[in-house]
Amino acid sequence: MIEDFRIGFRDISKSFGSNRVLEQTAISIASHDCIVITGNNGAGKTTLLRIIAGLEKPGHCEISLDDASPEPWRRLRKRLLKSVMYLHQQPYMFAGSLLRNIEYAARLNPALADRESSVQKAISWAGLDGLESQSAASLSGGQKQRVALTRARLCHPQILLLDEPTANLDSESRERTLQMLREFRDSGTAIVIVTHDPGVFSDLATSKLHLQDHRIKADDIWAADVVELDSVRQSKKR
Amino acid sequence: MDVLLTSTAEAFRLLFSGNPEIWEIVGISFRVSSMAILAAVPPALVIAFTLAYGSFPGRRFLISLFNTFLSVPAVVIGLTLFIILSRQGPMGDFKLLFTQTAMGLGQFFLCLPILVCMAHVSLQAADRAAWETARTLGANRLRAFFTVLYEIRFGLMAALLAGYGRIISEVGASMMLGGNIAHYTRNIPTAIALETSKGAFAEGIALGIVLLFLAFVLNSLLQYVQGKGSINP
Numbered sequence: 001m002i003e004d005f006r007i008g009f010r011d012i013s014k015s016f017g018s019n020r021v022l023e024q025t026a027i028s029i030a031s032h033d034c035i036v037i038t039g040n041n042g043a044g045k046t047t048l049l050r051i052i053a054g055l056e057k058p059g060h061c062e063i064s065l066d067d068a069s070p071e072p073w074r075r076l077r078k079r080l081l082k083s084v085m086y087l088h089q090q091p092y093m094f095a096g097s098l099l100r101n102i103e104y105a106a107r108l109n110p111a112l113a114d115r116e117s118s119v120q121k122a123i124s125w126a127g128l129d130g131l132e133s134q135s136a137a138s139l140s141g142g143q144k145q146r147v148a149l150t151r152a153r154l155c156h157p158q159i160l161l162l163d164e165p166t167a168n169l170d171s172e173s174r175e176r177t178l179q180m181l182r183e184f185r186d187s188g189t190a191i192v193i194v195t196h197d198p199g200v201f202s203d204l205a206t207s208k209l210h211l212q213d214h215r216i217k218a219d220d221i222w223a224a225d226v227v228e229l230d231s232v233r234q235s236k237k238r
Numbered sequence: 239m240d241v242l243l244t245s246t247a248e249a250f251r252l253l254f255s256g257n258p259e260i261w262e263i264v265g266i267s268f269r270v271s272s273m274a275i276l277a278a279v280p281p282a283l284v285i286a287f288t289l290a291y292g293s294f295p296g297r298r299f300l301i302s303l304f305n306t307f308l309s310v311p312a313v314v315i316g317l318t319l320f321i322i323l324s325r326q327g328p329m330g331d332f333k334l335l336f337t338q339t340a341m342g343l344g345q346f347f348l349c350l351p352i353l354v355c356m357a358h359v360s361l362q363a364a365d366r367a368a369w370e371t372a373r374t375l376g377a378n379r380l381r382a383f384f385t386v387l388y389e390i391r392f393g394l395m396a397a398l399l400a401g402y403g404r405i406i407s408e409v410g411a412s413m414m415l416g417g418n419i420a421h422y423t424r425n426i427p428t429a430i431a432l433e434t435s436k437g438a439f440a441e442g443i444a445l446g447i448v449l450l451f452l453a454f455v456l457n458s459l460l461q462y463v464q465g466k467g468s469i470n471p
Contacts (some may be wrong), residue, residue: 053374054373054374055370081376086370086374091371092368092370092371094368094371094389095388095389095391104385105375108375108376108381151375155375
């Protein structure tokens with residue numbers, strides 16, 4: 001289980017040359033959250049995720065961990081890279097077998113007690129048994145998605161960011177992905193999903209945000225989501 | 239034609255009789271060039287990586303500069319280093335001129351741009367998601383760096399072989415910086431130049447055969463490596 005946490009990203013701004021993508025927007029993420037973000041193409045959804053993951057340097061961003069005073073993004077970047085995981089729309093598979101890909105992640109988590117059995121359990125959890133020696137590059141889109149989620153499981157991230165995780169997946173793969181994400185959320189991992197198809201995540205989502213005009217949409221919607229989030233947390237506690 | 243045939247026959251006899259002078263020259267060539275390329279690989283990889291993944295002013299200028307260095311003749315590198323290493327030069331006190339170290343330095347600067355440019359192209363062609371996936375999984379910069387290098391290993395091998403092929407066969411810089419001193423700085427290309435000027439074609443051809451054989455081995459290796467990285471199963 002992931003310990004309860006809350007992390008707030010404030011005053012997020014980002015431009016690419018003269019193209020402003022994000023402007024003084026904010027997002028708050030807590031354990032057990034599943035936030036679904038929608039928005040038009042080029043609205044800045046992926047950029048937002050990459051800033052949260054520590055992969056994209058923002059023009060400006062302040063981060064507050066739990067109730068601590070805000071700190072600049074740059075100072076907390078290492079921490080973001082350690083505790084936040086970003087899954088690309090098409091997960092990258094390292095050269096070699098499926099097993100090598102999963103072992104790579106396991107090696108990066110020194111907290112894993114028995115690496116070999118943890119890897120095997122994770123493979124079984126994802127339903128990838130029997131595919132260990134198969135070249136990762138030759139896996140189907142759904143299988144690659146599961147490999148990416150298996151790697152995430154072995155790294156125990158506090159926040160899992162997914163960029164269009166169900167795009168181009170058949171219904172069976174989509175259901176399996178949703179089930180895996182549900183397990184992440186229930187274990188305390190916060191999930192942020194960027195999608196054009198929010199309906200897929202309606203059962204999973206604890207809040208829905210919309211990115212428009214460089215910002216996470218209007219205060220009233222943000223406030224409504226906060227209320228919604230709180231009510232979900234209340235119901236979980238009960 | 240007779241001269242060519244008899245010289246070639248004599249060349250094979252020299253090679254297979256284990257002529258110590260010939261093999262000593264071959265040994266010097268391999269030692270100096272191997273040290274040069276081994277010294278050039280780490281900085282070349284770091285430079286290539288910085289150029290591919292970095293974002294800093296002057297990046298494009300540096301890329302153009304390294305591409306320009308690809309076409310700099312060996313004698314120009316030799317001349318520049320000759321001036322730097324000669325007694326009046328800024329590094330004259332080190333007394334490196336006409337040593338194997340000087341030859342190695344020349345070869346280092348000859349293969350560095352090849353390694354940088356070819357590695358840079360491989361890195362640019364590689365999916366940036368490899369670096370990001372490694373980082374987001376918790377790998378530190380160094381680990382992610384080696385992860386990406388492994389992903390582009392076929393391109394790197396090609397760069398290594400091309401660089402080695404360039405320096406083992408170059409004559410200009412080695413002649414100027416090594417001085418072609420027998421048993422010390424005489425390598426295959428400088429020895430071929432000398433033997434040819436003396437009219438001792440057999441020795442020159444024998445060394446030429448070694449170079450040709452090496453070129454064949456390097457190219458075969460390159461084909462094998464590129465075949466391994468083929469997109470076809």
